Amino acid sequence: MKIFQSVSHTILIGLLLFGLVLISTSYLFSLETRKIHQQAMADHSFLSLLNTVLEVRRFEKNYFIYHEKNYLENVLNYLDQAELQLRRFRTAFLARPDGEKMLKEISVVLTEYREKFLYYTTLPPQDAKQSQEVELSLHLLGKKLITQAENLAADTEDNISAILQNTLNAILISNIGFIITLIFLGIFFVRKTVHPLSCIQDGLTNIMAGRQKQLATPCLEQEFVALTRMINMTLNHLMHNKEERSRRAQQAFTDAMLLRLVKTLGQPMANISTASQILMEDDLQTLSTLQQEMLMQIRQQAEQGRRLLTAVQEYATPTEEPTRQIHLAQMIHQIVETLQADLVMEIPDDLIVIGNPYTLERGLNDLITLSVQSTPGANRIPIKGCRRQQDEMREVMKCSSLRPLVWLPVECNAVTEISLPIAGEMLSTDSDQLIQDVSSLCVLQEDGTPGISLLPVIIRHHGGALLAEVVDDSIFLFRLWLPDVSTGMHGMEQSAKTFHCDG
Numbered sequence: 001m002k003i004f005q006s007v008s009h010t011i012l013i014g015l016l017l018f019g020l021v022l023i024s025t026s027y028l029f030s031l032e033t034r035k036i037h038q039q040a041m042a043d044h045s046f047l048s049l050l051n052t053v054l055e056v057r058r059f060e061k062n063y064f065i066y067h068e069k070n071y072l073e074n075v076l077n078y079l080d081q082a083e084l085q086l087r088r089f090r091t092a093f094l095a096r097p098d099g100e101k102m103l104k105e106i107s108v109v110l111t112e113y114r115e116k117f118l119y120y121t122t123l124p125p126q127d128a129k130q131s132q133e134v135e136l137s138l139h140l141l142g143k144k145l146i147t148q149a150e151n152l153a154a155d156t157e158d159n160i161s162a163i164l165q166n167t168l169n170a171i172l173i174s175n176i177g178f179i180i181t182l183i184f185l186g187i188f189f190v191r192k193t194v195h196p197l198s199c200i201q202d203g204l205t206n207i208m209a210g211r212q213k214q215l216a217t218p219c220l221e222q223e224f225v226a227l228t229r230m231i232n233m234t235l236n237h238l239m240h241n242k243e244e245r246s247r248r249a250q251q252a253f254t255d256a257m258l259l260r261l262v263k264t265l266g267q268p269m270a271n272i273s274t275a276s277q278i279l280m281e282d283d284l285q286t287l288s289t290l291q292q293e294m295l296m297q298i299r300q301q302a303e304q305g306r307r308l309l310t311a312v313q314e315y316a317t318p319t320e321e322p323t324r325q326i327h328l329a330q331m332i333h334q335i336v337e338t339l340q341a342d343l344v345m346e347i348p349d350d351l352i353v354i355g356n357p358y359t360l361e362r363g364l365n366d367l368i369t370l371s372v373q374s375t376p377g378a379n380r381i382p383i384k385g386c387r388r389q390q391d392e393m394r395e396v397m398k399c400s401s402l403r404p405l406v407w408l409p410v411e412c413n414a415v416t417e418i419s420l421p422i423a424g425e426m427l428s429t430d431s432d433q434l435i436q437d438v439s440s441l442c443v444l445q446e447d448g449t450p451g452i453s454l455l456p457v458i459i460r461h462h463g464g465a466l467l468a469e470v471v472d473d474s475i476f477l478f479r480l481w482l483p484d485v486s487t488g489m490h491g492m493e494q495s496a497k498t499f500h501c502d503g
Helices: 007-066 068-090 091-093 099-123 128-209 222-282 290-313 328-339 357-373 390-398 450-461 489-495
Strands: 322-329 350-357 383-389 413-425 466-472 477-482
Touching: 007 091, 007 128, 068 099, 068 357, 091 099, 099 128, 128 222, 128 350, 222 290, 222 328, 290 413, 322 328, 328 357, 328 383, 328 413, 350 357, 350 450, 357 413, 357 450, 357 466, 383 390, 413 466, 450 466, 466 489
Parallel strands: none
Antiparallel strands: 322 350, 383 413, 413 477, 466 477
């Protein structure tokens, strides 16, 4: 199992460890600085003690020569200072390996020196021999005291040098450690950030060159896994948008060609119908029964084609309000009332879609008309409406007996469904041929509304779907799906707007 699966966590832990090392190093340096300070203070105290002892010896010599009272007072005063310094600098003495022994020896020497000096002051002037012996004894004690003080001062200088050398070594070792740490951090940064970013850059270059479609994950760190996933999602979205733009361009081209075809064929169809009508009226007596039937069929086919072309032209004509919110229950209720059909509706009032109300109403009108005309009264079931989520959509799509026609946007998570029965026949297909799709049910009948043939186009322009499943024999349950308004209006508005073309 990998310990660090996230670059940010690894960097955070590394910074914490690096900070811990810095704090530890700073603490060690503070200890060394404290030692230097203590040793410097000890050096200062020992030098001060040496100066005090030298002053005692100087005023002692002057007193021996001049026997003046002020020299006596200075000797006693400096002896008091020396004893006070011994008590004050006790910590500095005890910090040394033999400090307690030296402190005791100096204290004994100072006490003995004071006693000898005070004894000297009590000797009578005429007792020269005794005075000379005391002076010799004081000289030896003073010399011993100066030697001890000088040894203390000399030793402190050596201690400071040793501490400074240790500090210098610690600084050198710390610098080496910091350099090694920075090298490892640089290697880590290159391996964990620079190298994956280079791999992502190379992958994007290959994608732009068309050598690959998806970006491979450069490493297992969470940040780069998430970044790669987001880049792939963005690439898929851009690819989908590109395909959608291409599809819309094809649709616009198809619609434009369809309108031109309508204008081209409209007049010939009208001429054929008019000519057939004239022939039937003028030469009715001279024509045989077979010829009359043929003229009647030609006229009916021409009229049917003309109605279809007229319907196509009407559907493709843009309105003043191309897209808006549409209440399906209200629209279907108006259609049923207009048709005066005996139909039962089970449609919630809150089913709202975005689209072109004119084209959608015409398509629903033709669909309901086809349902009424093709389905016997005994087989009629209510017109139902509901919402379906993605999981339900997948299950219902599996039940479609004919190949469904789906133009739903990728971001569509819910649809509004309108279902009603339609009678039709499924064409027999060989195993090598494609399965028949729902558009085979949207065929113009001889006495039906011509706009039913355009229902797949209307649903495609609204970004919906068409499904059909067998209910009983040749009765199909026709399902019409439109994106629910809650899935986002922008994409559906764009889908609806692609329907309109310039004449």
